[in-house]
Amino acid sequence: MKPKVYFSREEMFTLNRDRLLERGVTLRDIAEIAFKQQSRYNDNISMTMCMESVEKILSFRDIFHIVQLGTEIDRLTEQKAFRSPIQDIMQADLGMFGIDEIFGLDVASNYGTIGQTNFGDIDVNKPGIVKKLNDDGKKSQCHTFLDDIVGAIAAAASTRVAQIISEEEANKDMHYTSIRLDI
């Protein structure tokens, strides 16, 4: 039988959700970071909006490939499956490595420059699950890629919520006939 390489959005969402859970991250953990970040700028956001955004982002093909690859690199690093020197560099979560941040920036860039700056904020301040992953990764586990991927999904979800609110605000005072756009 031919290996399956094409997945529907629903399948990609489910596979991502399960892989994150296996690595100790719930969708709620990610939504809480998005909520915390975006509620600094908007009073009228809800956890439901943040959860919906996390779910939507996890169904995108580019995000699917990054979540699946990043979590596998971490798992294989824990199993010492790579050769040195890259094994030691990833196990140490070396600050000057930077490839994990590339994964994060790529995820966040789906929501433009604001997505990327929101990722920078989470990367520096390490709220909630990002801090836990970072701390646990210094012990026997490896979260070199996961902490950036999770932080970036939270940043993307936070930015998507901001875009939805902007759209709702604009619709209150609409001068032009508009088409319904999906965010």
Ligand code: MG
């Ligand atoms: Mg990292």
